[in-house]
Amino acid sequence: MKARVHVMLKEGVLDPQGEAIRHALGAMGFEGVEGVRQGKVIELDLAPGTTAARVGEMCEMLLANTVIESYRIEFV
Amino acid sequence: MKAAICVFPGSNCDRDLAVAFRAAGFSVEMVWHKETTLPEGVDVVGLPGGFSYGDYLRAGAIAARSPVCRAVADHAVRGGYVLGICNGFQILTETAMLPGALVRNAGIKYICRPVPLLVGETESPFTRAFDTARPATIPIAHHDGNYTADDEVLGMLRGEGRIAFTYAENPNGARHDIAGILSANGRVLGIMPHPERAADPALGSTDGLPLFQGLAGAFAPA
Numbered sequence: 481m482k483a484r485v486h487v488m489l490k491e492g493v494l495d496p497q498g499e500a501i502r503h504a505l506g507a508m509g510f511e512g513v514e515g516v517r518q519g520k521v522i523e524l525d526l527a528p529g530t531t532a533a534r535v536g537e538m539c540e541m542l543l544a545n546t547v548i549e550s551y552r553i554e555f556v
Numbered sequence: 557m558k559a560a561i562c563v564f565p566g567s568n569c570d571r572d573l574a575v576a577f578r579a580a581g582f583s584v585e586m587v588w589h590k591e592t593t594l595p596e597g598v599d600v601v602g603l604p605g606g607f608s609y610g611d612y613l614r615a616g617a618i619a620a621r622s623p624v625c626r627a628v629a630d631h632a633v634r635g636g637y638v639l640g641i642c643n644g645f646q647i648l649t650e651t652a653m654l655p656g657a658l659v660r661n662a663g664i665k666y667i668c669r670p671v672p673l674l675v676g677e678t679e680s681p682f683t684r685a686f687d688t689a690r691p692a693t694i695p696i697a698h699h700d701g702n703y704t705a706d707d708e709v710l711g712m713l714r715g716e717g718r719i720a721f722t723y724a725e726n727p728n729g730a731r732h733d734i735a736g737i738l739s740a741n742g743r744v745l746g747i748m749p750h751p752e753r754a755a756d757p758a759l760g761s762t763d764g765l766p767l768f769q770g771l772a773g774a775f776a777p778a
Contacts, residue, residue, distance in 0.1 A: 494729065495660075496661070496662055496663070496664045496729075500664055542621060545650065547657040547705070548657045548659060548704060
């Protein structure tokens with residue numbers, strides 16, 4: 481059993497790394513990229529029966545800093 | 557007057573901080589991150605700069621969940637003084653002992669240079685020994701020093717006189733030029749610049765020394 485946690489900076493929080501990627505894409509000739517946001521993906525190998533609520537607690541308490549980041553949990 | 561300095565794997569300003577505390581008259585004990593209690597009779601806890609746990613996940617995130625940080629939070633709740641510098645400031649926001657967060661510098665680059673700081677009008681011992689007639693020039697050395705918080709938090713910090721230090725020239729994109737903030741009771745300070753790196757003439761500057769002297773003043777016999 482696996483959970484994949486996607487962590488992204490919240491809308492409105494400046495993402496200078498995403499901005500640098502956007503500039504690089506433009507410099508490489510890729511047109512039309514109007515915005516880039518960079519996040520991270522954390523994969524958890526979980527013992528059977530681990531609940532979504534428990535993974536939510538992991539996100540709230542460590543995996544995301546909810547002051548600046550949002551998260552989405554996906555079971556795979 | 558006793559200071560305890562928490563040492564995490566990857567801390568690298570812990571001994572510099574000890575020198576600065578001693579220069580202001582504190583005795584100093586180093587405390588390893590796995591300790592669950594602080595030494596008896598500690599007045600001030602120092603959270604030093606560095607790269608605790610390699611900045612894995614987020615700067616300060618793993619250190620904030622270490623056993624010693626629970627003891628530091630209890631110390632703060634009891635009204636104890638805490639000084640978090642650079643990575644220490646990041647740890648303080650990650651534990652929510654201070655509001656807001658420190659994110660990647662707006663210009664992406666790591667910045668390491670002395671910067672002029674303005675001292676805020678606060679009631680705190682951390683600021684009271686500074687000569688406010690001129691900026692204090694104190695080095696910064698960080699990659700994730702861009703202070704951010706929502707408008708409500710910023711309004712609260714300003715309204716309650718909790719913005720202890722601001723950059724005279726904003727180097728990292730920090731909102732409201734914030735370099736250092738205080739807790740509601742004024743006893744927990746998080747600051748990105750390194751006053752301990754400007755606390756001895758041999759280091760080329762003593763502009764950071766008043767922070768430690770002011771703090772020592774809080775424990776002087778009346």
